[in-house]
Amino acid sequence: MPERSMRDAITEALDEELERDSSTYLIGEDVADAGGSFGLTRGLLDSYGPERVIDTPISEAAIVGSSAGAALTGSRPIAEIMYADFMGLAADQVMNQAGLFKYMFGGDASVPMTIRTVNGGAGFNAAAQHSKSLHGLFMHMAGVRVVLASTVYDAKGLLKSAIRCDDPVVFFEHMGLYNRKGEIPAESYTLPLGEAAVEREGDDVTVVATQQLLHDALNVAETLSGDISVEVINPRTLAPLDRETLAESAKKTGRVVVADESLIRNGPASYIAGRIEEDAFYHLEAPVSVVGVDDTPIPFSPPLADAVVPDAEAIENAITALPRL
């Protein structure tokens, strides 16, 4: 299998879907001429032309709102919002428009649109307005699917499925993973939305981790192996959430850590922890432990950002702090 960076995998997914389905188009700030601020749409303007790779003014509400309108009327837009933080300007278009149409219109309509956005800027010291992990915000919207790109393999397969999905999907890419390399099949493939992946098998503790923290968890599992056998699960999609795979693992190991870069309060990790406790209560030997960001914005200064954003050490500490009966 060829090696690809996550950046390449995403570009390939976009390219393949633009090629496959003429109702798709890309839209966003600097996605055409400049090839995107992270270079992910580079070259696509040349292949598909300005009707299908569209530069916009700095107008997040219009990018996402127009996508909702286009999706409702026969197109399959793929919008890019430069940072998840800026989704705030477009959140209304998702929560009051795109996410509601199918239901409000009696089930007849569909809104096949994808919004790609970037989170996890803490390691880049981009400070509080460019570093938030907001997937929890969109998990809070019924009618909206939430997908996380955590591995190179996932990034390509999940993005293609997101684009083909008939519901609005918010697809989160982690800034720290763009240059990460991984093997992916040479031929085109998709991954189902709503299916978690067991990235590493283990018997003593389950770690459910997303994005950068998934890779930290895998490293920690390696370090601890021989002493503690850690199973690492990648949920891949948060809405829908694959409760079954999570519960199965929790029942096997009896101890669970959930790690995600969002705020803990009302965040994805807390939600997942709650579901696991509900589904596997009688098999658990300890309450599910949650690793995430405390009730704090992401600060700029490197030592402060490091203190706030969880890393491998936080996962290891959470694992070793779990009671072992």
Add this chain to the structure above:
Amino acid sequence: MPEAVEEYPELLAEQLKEMILIREFETQVSSLFEANELPGFVHLYIGQEAVGVGACSAIDDEDYITSTHRGHGHAIAKGLDPDRMMAELFGKETGYCGGKSGSMHIADVDKGMLGANGIVGAGPTLAVGAGLSIRQRQSDAVCLSFFGEGAMAEGSVHEAMNLAGVLDLPVVFICENNQYGEMTPAANQHHVDGFATRGETYGMPTEMVDGMVVQDVYEATAEAVERARSGDGPSLLVCETYRYHGHYEGDPTRYRTDEELEQWQARDPIESLETTLLDAGTVDEDNVEAMREGATDRIDEAVEFARESTFPAEETAFEGVYTEEL
């Protein structure tokens, strides 16, 4: 221009000095960034100094400004201390925001600087709020709101202009058209020529200003501030200017030509004011030399201060999220 030299020569000399200081700050920031001494990313104001300095020299300490992600020049023009600004850029505890903000969010509310801002188009609505509180306190202060031409496409900017007009608030909207929003030329982002119509649409006095000429910016702002103070509501100034550097430091600027840059640099706001003042005899070569040396020394000092300051203690990351007492 000639009238200005006769009417307010000292102010012009002050403005020259301040523009030189801002350019020196930015030039040193550029080198520090290249040398990997600064975390995060920075957006520089080099080329646009006449706008920040011209506008801010038309207001007083008790007045407010809102700024953008490109805010260092506005901050210095509003009187912020280069030491604390530089320390903030380094992420040090002595920085304006204790290392929490970095380049993009430097603020000093006590000094009327309501923050640089990482969210494009966020400043104008904040400025409307400042206008409301000014009125509630029956103060005669004003708020200048700086934003880029790219921000002109954000709904919040339109909502702000309309609301300020409806409520007759003491806000001066200052659009700095530096010709590009990130990598895209203004012409590809807006379906109007220039932006005068944007102000007219919202029923406010609007002026197109040469943003490379500090006197022009100063005079237009002074007039708009006068209107605002006397209860005649908001104005829009559209200042045509140019950023010499890329959108951010490290931007290869493939989207523009060297010739275009050179054309704008030929009208450099600092050099042209310097020539005017030298010709008029307001300053001599020695004065200008002293301004340059003074600026270099001042910013060297700021860098020294920033380098020698310590990083904030980890626990401060969790402080200041809420007020201490309920």
